Amino acid sequence: MGPASEEKNEVVMVWGGSTSVGMNAIQLARAAGYTVVTTASAKNADAVRSLGADVVVDHRSSSAVDDLVAAIAGRPVAGAVAVGVGSTDACIDVLSRTGGTRLAMVSTPVSLDSLVGRRHLFPAMVPVFTRIGLGTLRSTSRARRLGIRAGFVWGSSLRDDDTGECLWGEVVPRLLAEGALRPAPAPLVVGNGLEVVQDALDRQRAGVSAQKVVVRL
Known part of the structure; x- marks a missing residue:
């Protein structure tokens, strides 16, 4: 990793640190000066540490949520990024126990694998997207009850707003030039x-x- 911005006392949690979204979220958070805690398999733990993760927890462990809470150790949580099926509820569990109030969801709650290879998508899409809608409603309602603001962030979400313009037009080119962001x-x-x-x-x-x-x- 290249030089980070001024260090903050806040933590960013990334569930799914070895995914392409997770790897870049780790680097951007670290470059902004946040402490990063994340999940990854033991096989990929060193890879995500090399990108700036301070703590890596095995997402398959039954104690993953407890381990992340312990790693945060009472520090303020700036937010969490949920990547992968099942990640949203896990992140809500961690945030509810650490006082975090912001959650970015970047994956649907239901896998789309059952639609792969179908010649006629429409009949199969109905139950899958119904489950996606109901699952999202259930999770976001639970988050709201716990005082957590949860919202989806897609690639297109940042395309036309001020955040996207700043990120892609200024931040990412600068961090790539400085070596604080590696293609991953x-x-x-x-x-x-x-x-x-x-x-x-x-x-x-x-x-x-x-x-x-x-x-x-």
Whole structure:
């Protein structure tokens, strides 16, 4: 990591630190001077530490929430980023016990895997998106009752507002030039040309950890 901004006493929690979103969230939070606690498998723990995470907890552990609360150790929590199915409720659990009040959700509460490969999407989409809607409503209602402001953040959310303009036009180029932001995760190049796109999708579905599937055109 390159030099960080002035250190703060606040913590940012990232659930899903070895995902592409998580890896970049860790770096941006660390460059802004926050302490970062995150989750990742033991296999990817060193990788996310190298990006600036101060504490890494195994997300598969039954004590993951308790371990994150202990790592925060009573410090103020600036916010949490929930990446991955099941991450929203886990983050709400941590925030409710640490006094955090802001949660950014970047994943749906239900996996879309059941829709992959279907020739006719519409009939199958109805129950899946119903579950997504009900799950999101349940989680956000629970968060609201606990005094936590939760909202979805998609890539398009930052495209046209002032935050996106500042982030992509100023912050990211500057941090890349300073070395405080590294392109992550590492690319997994599966081939060249449109003819290997299906192979890339199959590789992605088979499971990729701490890597980004890439096709060169």
